[in-house]
Amino acid sequence: MAKISFREQVLRAREDAILSSVNRLLAEKGFDVMTVDEVAADVGIAKASLYKHFTSKEELAGVAMIRVLDRALEHLRALQADSARPAIEQLKAVARWTMQVQLAGEMPSLPSQNSSLRASLVGNRDYMNRLLEVSEILGGWITAAQRAGDLNPALPPEVMLYTLFARACDPVLGVLKASGQHSDERIIEMLLSTCFDGLAGRPAAPARAGEAANR
Amino acid sequence: MAKISFREQVLRAREDAILSSVNRLLAEKGFDVMTVDEVAADVGIAKASLYKHFTSKEELAGVAMIRVLDRALEHLRALQADSARPAIEQLKAVARWTMQVQLAGEMPSLPSQNSSLRASLVGNRDYMNRLLEVSEILGGWITAAQRAGDLNPALPPEVMLYTLFARACDPVLGVLKASGQHSDERIIEMLLSTCFDGLAGRPAAPARAGEAANR
DNA sequence: GTCTATAGCCAGATAGAC
DNA sequence: GTCTATCTGGCTATAGAC
Numbered sequence: 061m062a063k064i065s066f067r068e069q070v071l072r073a074r075e076d077a078i079l080s081s082v083n084r085l086l087a088e089k090g091f092d093v094m095t096v097d098e099v100a101a102d103v104g105i106a107k108a109s110l111y112k113h114f115t116s117k118e119e120l121a122g123v124a125m126i127r128v129l130d131r132a133l134e135h136l137r138a139l140q141a142d143s144a145r146p147a148i149e150q151l152k153a154v155a156r157w158t159m160q161v162q163l164a165g166e167m168p169s170l171p172s173q174n175s176s177l178r179a180s181l182v183g184n185r186d187y188m189n190r191l192l193e194v195s196e197i198l199g200g201w202i203t204a205a206q207r208a209g210d211l212n213p214a215l216p217p218e219v220m221l222y223t224l225f226a227r228a229c230d231p232v233l234g235v236l237k238a239s240g241q242h243s244d245e246r247i248i249e250m251l252l253s254t255c256f257d258g259l260a261g262r263p264a265a266p267a268r269a270g271e272a273a274n275r
Numbered sequence: 276m277a278k279i280s281f282r283e284q285v286l287r288a289r290e291d292a293i294l295s296s297v298n299r300l301l302a303e304k305g306f307d308v309m310t311v312d313e314v315a316a317d318v319g320i321a322k323a324s325l326y327k328h329f330t331s332k333e334e335l336a337g338v339a340m341i342r343v344l345d346r347a348l349e350h351l352r353a354l355q356a357d358s359a360r361p362a363i364e365q366l367k368a369v370a371r372w373t374m375q376v377q378l379a380g381e382m383p384s385l386p387s388q389n390s391s392l393r394a395s396l397v398g399n400r401d402y403m404n405r406l407l408e409v410s411e412i413l414g415g416w417i418t419a420a421q422r423a424g425d426l427n428p429a430l431p432p433e434v435m436l437y438t439l440f441a442r443a444c445d446p447v448l449g450v451l452k453a454s455g456q457h458s459d460e461r462i463i464e465m466l467l468s469t470c471f472d473g474l475a476g477r478p479a480a481p482a483r484a485g486e487a488a489n490r
Numbered sequence: 491g492t493c494t495a496t497a498g499c500c501a502g503a504t505a506g507a508c
Numbered sequence: 509g510t511c512t513a514t515c516t517g518g519c520t521a522t523a524g525a526c
Contacts (some may be wrong), residue, residue, distance in 0.1 A: 069491095089389040092307045095522065111521065113491090148475075169387070172344070173449055174304040212468065212476025213502050219465055220474055222447045232437045239433070249388055250434055253427065258473030259435055260363075261427025286509090321511050326503065328509090474505060497522075504515070 075113055078103050083123040091121050091177040118180035122187055125168060129190035132158075136197050142272065147204035148256075151224070154198065155255060158228035159248045163237060169229045181234035195221060227255050290328055293318050297339040301383035306336050306392040324399035337402055340383060344405035347373075351412045361470075362419035363426065366439070369413065370470060373443035374463045378452060384444045410436060442470050 081102040085094045096117055100107040114120040135157055139150050161167045173177040181187050202220045205211040211220065235249045253261060296317040300309045311332055315322040329335040350372055354365050376382045386393040396402050417435045426435065450470040451462045468476060 086357065090307075090387055092305075093387075093389055097518090105491095107520090108522075109492055117520070155502080170446055172305055172384070172446075172452075174308055174310075212472070212475055215465055215468065215474070215476065216455075216456075219447070219469070222450050222472065223469055224517085226445060226447045231385055231387075231443060231521095232434070232441045235437050238432065240387075241431075241433075252431055253430065254434070254438055256472070256473045256475050257427070257477065258469070258471045258475075259426050259430070259438065260471050260473075260477075261430065262472070262475075262477035289509095312500090320509095322502085322505075323512080324510055330503095332502065431504090491526105493524105493526080495523085495525100497520105499519080499521100501518080502516090505513085505515105506511105508509105508511080 062222050063077075064118070074103075074105075074266075078110065078113060079124045080125055082120055083128065083166055083168065086121060087162070087165050090145055090169050091117075091171065093177055094121075096120070103224075118177060122171060122181060122184050125181065126187050126190060128166075128168060129187070129194060131161075132194055133190060133197075136194065140197070146208060146210065146217075147201040148208065150201045151205060151211075152252060152256065154201075155224060155227060155252055156248055157232060159230075159251060160244075162228065162230075163244050163247070167229060170226065198224060223255070227251070279438070284290060289318075289320075289436050293325065293335075294339050294342055296374075298337055298343065298381055298456060301336060301339060302377070304326055305384050306332075306390055309336075311335070333392060336383075336488060337391055337396060337399050340396065341399075341402050341405060343381075343383060344402070344409060345378075347409055348405060351409065361423060361425065362416040363423065365416045365418065366413070366420060366426075367467060367471065369416075370439060370442060370467055374448060374466060375459075376447075377443065377445075377448050378459050378462070382444060385441065386388075436469070442466070 071217065078099065081099050082094075085098060085102065088094075089256050096107055096110060099120070105241075110120070114123065136154065139145075139153055145153075153192070158167065171181060198221055199217055202211060203215045206213045231250060235246060236242060236250075237244070242250070277308070293314065297309075297313050300313060300317065305308075311322055314335070315325050318325075325335070329338065340399060351369065354360075356367055360368075373382065386396060413436055414432055417426060417432045421428045445466065448462060448466060450463075452459070453456060456463070
């Protein structure tokens with residue numbers, strides 16, 4: 061029994077290595093450009109071996125996307141534990157975290173409207189359930205922040221939700237990183253500012269001057 | 276001579292039809308997913324005929340992208356003619372226009388960092404010159420708006436420039452359009468609001484209440 | 491479960507008749 | 509310049525030995 065458990069551990073470790081490679085390649089090139097040969101080469105195994113673990117390229121990407129959502133949920137639940145923080149701060153913390161993940165090269169880009177990946181994901185219950193769960197947690201914070209006057213009450217919550225998802229994959233991050241002009245922290249603070257306070261940059265609390273815009 | 280001119284007109288018309296198809300397909304599926312067969316089928320000619328007009332898929336897309344930039348430049352120059360408008364209004368007008376183009380299904384998505392299209396575009400002088408020209412016009416308005424206090428002076432102008440480019444291809448637009456919950460005009464106004472005033476939605480002029488956020 | 495080798499398919503690009 | 513037919517290469521996925 062111990063031997064089987066050990067073998068299973070090795071198996072898990074290999075699958076985890078595969079998923080890490082897939083995750084990185086999905087972030088770097090996207091599903092359509094990424095090839096299974098690249099994944100195999102990156103992991104250091106033969107392509108045929110990959111297909112013993114996963115039945116298709118779509119499933120491979122799907123499991124990697126699920127793992128990303130699981131990490132997001134883990135982060136969200138850790139934030140939820142600190143229930144004293146105002147909702148707007150929770151949302152900013154989430155946005156900051158997604159940007160950090162993207163700067164680390166581990167945030168897959170949103171599956172474009174027409175990608176073959178999208179069709180397979182919407183039919184993937186494990187994926188959709190997690191996506192729904194993430195959306196519900198964020199949605200709760202969004203409406204709470206609206207009630208508190210920290211988010212624009214004139215905007216439908218879904219619009220804010222979609223915007224937060226989109227900013228997690230914002231190409232501006234990659235361009236700024238590639239320009240090499242700013243530190244990772246500065247990039248994140250600037251994009252957080254444009255996301256929540258806009259290009260106009262009116263600080264969130266009108267009474268106290270210049271806090272959110274230029275830290 | 277008249278006959279040659281007529282033939283040239285037909286040629287131009289055909290090439291324009293090709294570019295329109297490419298433009299639409301680039302917006303719909305992106306460069307990597309779009310196939311030359313699709314383009315040929317959409318135009319209604321044989322694939323080999325396409326290659327009499329253009330030497331490669333990359334060139335095909337490049338010429339289509341140049342046409343998009345030419346249209347943008349045309350719009351920008353029309354705006355410049357109205358020099359009385361404050362810079363911030365010029366920028367909002369541009370952003371509104373790019374969103375209209377995107378809703379019309381005619382805005383190609385930004386070539387992703389790794390696409391084979393990107394490499395060919397950076398080596399395309401006709402494309403890069405136009406991109407530079409667009410950037411300079413927008414850059415002038417951005418710094419003017421910063422001096423006028425209408426844009427956050429703490430943000431580098433390039434960050435604003437990249438953000439405006441990214442918002443022209445913002446996937447949030449497509450998602451909202453697909454949801455069918457809002458009119459095109461409402462979608463554009465909401466995204467303009469989140470772009471310039473952020474999710475917090477503090478109006479641009481603190482003294483006059485609720486003007487930009489919820490018109 | 492790992493490998494090498496290959497099937498099967500579809501893409502971009504070309505040949506050659508008209 | 510347009511077409512049909514084809515080449516060439518790269519991709520997903522599988523066969524079959526070990």
